[in-house]
Amino acid sequence: MSTYPSIDDIDFADLYRRHMAAVRRPKSAEEWDVRAEAMTLPPADTGYTAEFVRRMNLSGCDTLLDVGCGLGNIALAVAPKLSQVYGLDYSPRMLARFAQHAREQGASGAHAILRSWDDDWHDVPVCDIVVASRSTAVMDMADALRKLHAKARKRVYLTSVVNGQPGDASRPAWPDYIYILNILHAMGIHARVDYMAGATSFSAQWAFIAWDVL
Numbered sequence: 001m002s003t004y005p006s007i008d009d010i011d012f013a014d015l016y017r018r019h020m021a022a023v024r025r026p027k028s029a030e031e032w033d034v035r036a037e038a039m040t041l042p043p044a045d046t047g048y049t050a051e052f053v054r055r056m057n058l059s060g061c062d063t064l065l066d067v068g069c070g071l072g073n074i075a076l077a078v079a080p081k082l083s084q085v086y087g088l089d090y091s092p093r094m095l096a097r098f099a100q101h102a103r104e105q106g107a108s109g110a111h112a113i114l115r116s117w118d119d120d121w122h123d124v125p126v127c128d129i130v131v132a133s134r135s136t137a138v139m140d141m142a143d144a145l146r147k148l149h150a151k152a153r154k155r156v157y158l159t160s161v162v163n164g165q166p167g168d169a170s171r172p173a174w175p176d177y178i179y180i181l182n183i184l185h186a187m188g189i190h191a192r193v194d195y196m197a198g199a200t201s202f203s204a205q206w207a208f209i210a211w212d213v214l
């Protein structure tokens with residue numbers, strides 16, 4: 001505690017954990033398995049995927065880890081430009097669909113990793129780029145951000161909701177991207193932020209958060 005009022009007195013990691021615990025039950029892998037069957041991989045050259053990819057800097061990079069990869073929207077969009085892409089997800093059905101799309105597009109350097117945010121990541125490969133696209137609905141954000149940072153050799157990119165207001169305004173809002181910037185700041189990481197338009201069921205905008213690993 002400083003002798004004067006300071007933002008440093010706020011433990012954003014703890015605030016996030018308490019906010020999330022109050023408003024959110026994490027979806028199970030089985031629930032995502034069910035959703036995987038109904039999802040389709042959208043074209044990479046339009047919409048959200050194109051907006052995400054055009055903000056990435058792939059120069060000097062060969063490998064990418066896509067955390068919460070789902071069908072592989074981001075990993076498979078950039079796979080032709082890289083030698084290895086790893087899709088990590090805790091839903092076996094999502095990973096099966098990711099592997100199937102990789103085969104269909106001839107992405108021989110695509111690999112699936114069945115793992116949760118909460119698991120031990122000691123054998124998850126360190127990659128030049130680590131992304132987490134629309135996949136950071138975790139209960140412990142500080143732990144998740146430390147994992148992303150530890151697995152990145154060069155750059156990290158993630159998206160998080162702006163104004164985590166659900167469609168039903170009577171329900172409390174989810175913690176939004178501003179927690180992430182503040183938790184990173186407390187870790188000594190000064191991330192860049194940009195905003196992507198794109199309707200979702202609960203938010204009109206995504207914050208695109210990026211930092212370099214020095």
Ligand SMILES: C[S@@+](CC[C@H](N)C(=O)[O-])C[C@H]1O[C@@H](n2cnc3c(N)ncnc32)[C@H](O)[C@@H]1O
Nearest residue numbers: 032068069070073089090091116117133134135
């Ligand atoms: C909204 S989808 C996003 C998929 C993809 N990244 C995209 O942008 O289209 C969220 C993904 O995160 C995965 N996921 C959710 N919680 C997870 C956890 N605790 N560990 C690993 N993956 C998780 C889900 O299985 C799902 O594939």
